[in-house]
Amino acid sequence: MGTQTIEDLLKTPLHGLHMELGAKMVPFAGYDMPVQYKLGVLGEHLHTRAKAGLFDVSHMGQAVLVGPDHETTARALETLVAADLVSLERGAMRYTQLLNPQGGIIDDLMVTRPADAEDEGKLLLVVNAACKHGDYDYMNANLPKNVSLEVRDDLALLALQGPSAVDILANWCPEAADLVFMTGKPTFFDDIPCHVSRSGYTGEDGCEISVPAGKAEAMARTLLDHDEVEPIGLGARDSLRLEAGLCLYGHDIDETTTPVEAALTWSVGKRRREEGGFPGAGKILAQIADGAPRKRVGIRPEGKGPAREGTEIHDADGNVIGAVTSGGFGPTANAPVAMGYVAKDFAKVGTPLSLMVRGKPRAAEVATMPFIEKRYRK
Amino acid sequence: MSTVKFTEDHEWVLVEGDVATIGITNYAQEQLGDVVFVELPEVGREVAKGDEAAVVESVKAASEVYAPITGEIVEINGALDETPAKVNEDAQGAGWFVKMKLSDTSELEELMDEAAYNTFTAGLD
Numbered sequence: 001m002g003t004q005t006i007e008d009l010l011k012t013p014l015h016g017l018h019m020e021l022g023a024k025m026v027p028f029a030g031y032d033m034p035v036q037y038k039l040g041v042l043g044e045h046l047h048t049r050a051k052a053g054l055f056d057v058s059h060m061g062q063a064v065l066v067g068p069d070h071e072t073t074a075r076a077l078e079t080l081v082a083a084d085l086v087s088l089e090r091g092a093m094r095y096t097q098l099l100n101p102q103g104g105i106i107d108d109l110m111v112t113r114p115a116d117a118e119d120e121g122k123l124l125l126v127v128n129a130a131c132k133h134g135d136y137d138y139m140n141a142n143l144p145k146n147v148s149l150e151v152r153d154d155l156a157l158l159a160l161q162g163p164s165a166v167d168i169l170a171n172w173c174p175e176a177a178d179l180v181f182m183t184g185k186p187t188f189f190d191d192i193p194c195h196v197s198r199s200g201y202t203g204e205d206g207c208e209i210s211v212p213a214g215k216a217e218a219m220a221r222t223l224l225d226h227d228e229v230e231p232i233g234l235g236a237r238d239s240l241r242l243e244a245g246l247c248l249y250g251h252d253i254d255e256t257t258t259p260v261e262a263a264l265t266w267s268v269g270k271r272r273r274e275e276g277g278f279p280g281a282g283k284i285l286a287q288i289a290d291g292a293p294r295k296r297v298g299i300r301p302e303g304k305g306p307a308r309e310g311t312e313i314h315d316a317d318g319n320v321i322g323a324v325t326s327g328g329f330g331p332t333a334n335a336p337v338a339m340g341y342v343a344k345d346f347a348k349v350g351t352p353l354s355l356m357v358r359g360k361p362r363a364a365e366v367a368t369m370p371f372i373e374k375r376y377r378k
Numbered sequence: 379m380s381t382v383k384f385t386e387d388h389e390w391v392l393v394e395g396d397v398a399t400i401g402i403t404n405y406a407q408e409q410l411g412d413v414v415f416v417e418l419p420e421v422g423r424e425v426a427k428g429d430e431a432a433v434v435e436s437v438k439a440a441s442e443v444y445a446p447i448t449g450e451i452v453e454i455n456g457a458l459d460e461t462p463a464k465v466n467e468d469a470q471g472a473g474w475f476v477k478m479k480l481s482d483t484s485e486l487e488e489l490m491d492e493a494a495y496n497t498f499t500a501g502l503d
Contacts, residue, residue, distance in 0.1 A: 041437040042412035235411070235438050304459070305415045306435050329414040329437050336415075358417075358433065 012058035013213040029129035031059040034233040041235035045331040052162035053232035061132030065123040067147035076147040084269025091115030093182045103280025104255040107131035115185035156216035161206035181376040203244025245369025252325045260287035263296045295347040298369035299338040306336040307355045314354040384495035401474040413465040418454040453477040
């Protein structure tokens with residue numbers, strides 16, 4: 001985005017509200033987005049883990065696949081991803097990745113089968129902002145004639161995350177309290193029609209709310225009026241997802257990493273492992289059977305200094321065995337946390353690593369992720 | 379008699395005799411956000427003006443701090459190891475980084491006084 005001027009940046013429906021709240025704005029994926037508000041990254045991170053944080057994630061791509069029936073639509077998308085989507089129940093949500101023919105990840109996305117019978121044949125998609133146009137082109141080029149992609153630029157997306165999030169949301173949207181993790185349904189927030197799912201990108205309980213763009217600001221203002229809700233920017237969104245061990249596209253996963261290397265094998269459906277039929281299936285299934293040459297792992301550097309993205313990882317003898325793909329200070333872990341790729345022999349939890357931080361070796365260890373206790377409501 | 383000088387890299391230099399106390403300015407800490415770690419040089423190290431003397435880590439990013447003057451590191455602020463947040467709370471006081479013994483006092487003449495620094499930062503936003 002280096003050549004883009006401020007004037008070229010897109011704005012979400014909440015842009016005016018961000019400015020009013022005193023947000024510090026940065027360019028992100030072509031949008032002018034809040035990186036932090038008055039609490040600051042650390043305060044916003046801790047507030048989200050303690051109470052509830054409101055995130056504007058309207059820059060993400062929302063789209064609907066429309067086909068004649070669930071199985072047809074699910075099978076159409078299954079030609080591009082490795083998740084089992086045919087088996088999705090109504091109202092269930094699944095995490096998966098669009099794959100290229102080499103088994104690399106074009107994008108990661110959430111797929112929801114609508115809860116209502118009248119939406120039979122549809123799948124709701126949420127994709128990354130920076131990838132959305134490429135994703136849409138890829139899907140349009142590969143979908144059968146009877147399944148079409150409808151881009152929903154008319155919708156905003158809010159996330160309310162944290163231990164109090166669902167109780168708070170239920171004041172205006174009581175049905176939110178009935179949802180379990182990774183399910184969603186169409187409902188109302190007062191009189192605003194919306195789609196609520198119990199999901200998020202923080203490791204906390206919470207919801208993501210898809211709402212008509214013109215109603216998003218009213219909803220956000222109502223939520224922010226609650227004592228326990230603070231607006232949270234992209235800075236804390238990143239530190240929260242890192243502590244939760246969740247991948248950031250373009251950093252921890254990209255077109256050169258397979259789901260197996262990325263430690264996302266759990267998202268490859270059992271039936272899909274037997275049947276194949278997704279891009280890069282040969283490579284991915286061979287890696288599941290025989291192991292991948294490298295693996296994404298959690299890393300805990302010793303001491304207090306963070307190891308940032310790009311930090312080389314060495315073994316005890318000084319050989320380069322990988323690199324950090326995300327790293328920073330975990331405010332809840334109260335310690336530096338990181339993730340990165342290491343050669344397969346070094347992926348076991350507890351393996352000592354050496355991180356080359358500003359030319360000097362720093363002791364570290366392969367660690368279990370998440371770095372915090374997840375509090376999803378199963 | 380003490381004087382405070384400032385650099386365009388947002389450091390302050392408090393000179394008392396031939397020893398200078400150095401830190402980052404309040405403007406710098408506001409820009410960085412919450413400081414979570416400060417890497418300080420070893421006592422006894424000789425640094426030249428412009429050398430990397432310290433690194434400040436916020437939640438989001440690492441920023442180098444360059445030596446504003448030439449000299450020897452004679453003391454570091456060990457309290458920052460346990461409470462790096464002092465840099466945010468009191469950047470131009472308890473959040474100091476290092477003390478240096480000056481090699482060349484004429485270098486101080488190239489630095490800004492407080493009024494000049496305030497004019498400089500006012501032009502940045």
